[in-house]
Amino acid sequence: MAIFTGRLEQTTQAAFDSARYAVELGIGLIGIYCLWLGLMRIAEKSGLVKAFSRKIAPVLRLLFRDVPADSPAMGAMSMNIIANMLGLGNAATPLGINAMRELEKLNRNKKAPSHAMCLFLVINTASIQFIPTTVIALRSAAGSANPAEIVSTTLIASFCAAAAGITAAVVLKRFY
Amino acid sequence: MIQAFQWLSRIAVPSFIVFILGYGFYKKVPVYEAFVDGAREGLTTAIRILPYLAAMLIAIGVFRASGAMELLTYVLSPVTSRLGVPPEILPLALMRPMSGSASIGILAELLQIHGPDTFTGRAASTMMGSTETTFYTASIYLGSVGHKDTRYILAAGLLADFIGFTASIVICAMVFGR
Numbered sequence: 001m002a003i004f005t006g007r008l009e010q011t012t013q014a015a016f017d018s019a020r021y022a023v024e025l026g027i028g029l030i031g032i033y034c035l036w037l038g039l040m041r042i043a044e045k046s047g048l049v050k051a052f053s054r055k056i057a058p059v060l061r062l063l064f065r066d067v068p069a070d071s072p073a074m075g076a077m078s079m080n081i082i083a084n085m086l087g088l089g090n091a092a093t094p095l096g097i098n099a100m101r102e103l104e105k106l107n108r109n110k111k112a113p114s115h116a117m118c119l120f121l122v123i124n125t126a127s128i129q130f131i132p133t134t135v136i137a138l139r140s141a142a143g144s145a146n147p148a149e150i151v152s153t154t155l156i157a158s159f160c161a162a163a164a165g166i167t168a169a170v171v172l173k174r175f176y
Numbered sequence: 177m178i179q180a181f182q183w184l185s186r187i188a189v190p191s192f193i194v195f196i197l198g199y200g201f202y203k204k205v206p207v208y209e210a211f212v213d214g215a216r217e218g219l220t221t222a223i224r225i226l227p228y229l230a231a232m233l234i235a236i237g238v239f240r241a242s243g244a245m246e247l248l249t250y251v252l253s254p255v256t257s258r259l260g261v262p263p264e265i266l267p268l269a270l271m272r273p274m275s276g277s278a279s280i281g282i283l284a285e286l287l288q289i290h291g292p293d294t295f296t297g298r299a300a301s302t303m304m305g306s307t308e309t310t311f312y313t314a315s316i317y318l319g320s321v322g323h324k325d326t327r328y329i330l331a332a333g334l335l336a337d338f339i340g341f342t343a344s345i346v347i348c349a350m351v352f353g354r
Contacts, residue, residue, distance in 0.1 A: 005243035018237030018285075022230035025284055026222055033218030041214025043196045046203040096313075097320040104321040112325040113318060121317055121329050125310040126336030131192060132305030138284050139301055144292035148189040150301040152181040153347045158306035160343035165336030172328035 025141055032137035040088050049086070053078035063123075063166070066106075067116050073102035077120055084124065087133035096124055119169045126165035129158040181351050225277050232281025236267070240289070261345055262296045264289075268303060269341050273310040273334060280304075295354045302344040307337045 043049055056078050061069050068074070076099035083092035100117060107114040113121075132154045140147035200207045239245050249256075249263040256263040268286060272279045283304045290296040310333035314326060 007242055011238055011241045014237040014241030015234050018233040019230055021237075021288065022226065022233045022281075025233075026226040026229055029225075030219055030222040033222045034215035035218070037218035037221065038211035038213075038215035039193060039196050041217075042200040042205060042207055042210045044214075045210045046196075046200040046205045048196065048199050093316065096317055100317050100321045113321070113323045113327060113329075117321075117323075118327050118329050118332075121314055122332045122336065124317065125308045125313050125329075125333040126340065127308060129305050131189070132301075134280060135283070135301045135305040136189070138280065138287060138304075139292045139297075142284070142287035142292045142297075144287075144297075146186070147292070149182065149185045149293075149352075150298055150305060150348075151185040151188045153185075153298070153302040153344065153351055154305035156181075156347050157302050157340050157343040161306055161336040161340030164339035165332050168332035168335045169328060172332055176327045 025138075028141040029137055032140060033133075036087070036131075036133040036137070040086065040091070043086070044091065049079065049082055049088075049091075052082045052086075056081060063119065064116050066114075067103070068106075071102065071106065073099055073106060073116075076102055081123060081127065084127040085130050087129065087131045092124075096120075115173050118173075119166070122165045122169045123162065126161045127158065128162050129154050178351055225280060228275075228277030229281045229284065232278045233285055236282060236285045240285075259345075260349065262299065264296060265300050265303065265345075268300055272304065272307050272341075273337050274312070276309040276312060279309075295348065295352065298352050299345050299348040302348055303341050306344055307340040308333075310334055310337055 053075070057069075057074065060074060060078055060081070064074070064077070076095055080092050080095035080099050083095055099120060103114065103117045103120065107117065131151070135150060135154070136147045139150070197207065200210065236245075245264075248266075252263050252266060256266070264286060268279055268282045271282055283300055286300045287297050290300075292298075292301065310330065314329050314333065318324070318326065318329075
């Protein structure tokens with residue numbers, strides 16, 4: 001492409017410039033990641049994540065009627081969903097895998113994932129976001145005057161996405 | 177209403193920080209040790225994504241400098257301008273369901289070129305925050321229990337992503353203006 005547009009030099013230069021920027025950005029991100037993950041570790045240790053999980057349990061019981069309310073699957077799912085909402089991606093994954101294993105134990109058809117497993121996955125891929133940590137970090141690294149100003153728009157947009165995903169899962173369940 | 181949203185955004189992060197610290201002290205958690213422990217993970221996370229970040233930034237930097245981005249934007253502009261979508265956001269929308277690290281790279285480049293406090297920057301940030309890496313999450317989670325059948329997961333997940341993208345553009349236009 002660069003040969004056709006006659007921009008070979010600029011293109012080579014762009015590759016080097018981008019590589020340098022990647023390192024500058026990576027260094028900038030270290031500090032902000034430390035801040036967030038440090039705070040989140042406090043939230044985990046103080047039981048705040050657990051306390052939030054108990055708050056969403058009634059909603060989960062409505063969505064997952066075929067999963068017993070007191071099963072370990074329910075606990076793991078609510079912890080994972082809260083971790084996702086708080087932008088704790090790394091902490092959320094092991095909890096989510098744990099929840100999937102618990103759901104698999106309840107799954108009678110071992111050839112395909114149960115409806116509960118599919119719905120849980122859809123909720124995971126379309127999670128409501130309260131604190132989009134990575135985006136705030138990237139915005140402040142890029143010198144934004146107000147890195148967190150996208151918190152409310154992200155909350156609403158992710159709510160729309162989650163509602164669409166859950167509705168689609170409930171409707172599509174009939175056809176699969 | 178719109179002021180209320182912006183006010184919510186302004187206070188969300190500081191009050192969240194104060195709340196977490198306050199709750200930690202209240203529960204007698206060794207706050208400093210817990211913070212350092214978590215911050216160490218921040219260091220490894222940032223280092224771990226660096227190669228992806230570099231690869232993606234170089235790829236897009238070259239794509240842009242060679243003129244290919246202009247060509248793509250030009251080809252897509254009849255569609256995007258009618259829908260009110262900034263064409264430069266499309267690569268992010270396409271990459272987002274596939275790879276988290278790659279989309280971090282694309283967003284970083286978008287924010288650097290267009291600025292974080294522009295319509296493009298805000299809409300792209302909202303888009304990034306409101307959707308997830310559908311394919312990646314589905315493959316890890318299903319893989320962990322040995323299932324290959326995805327049933328309706330991808331259809332529902334991708335629909336959610338699409339709605340998230342559309343909502344991001346509409347909401348950012350409403351809250352921040354263009």
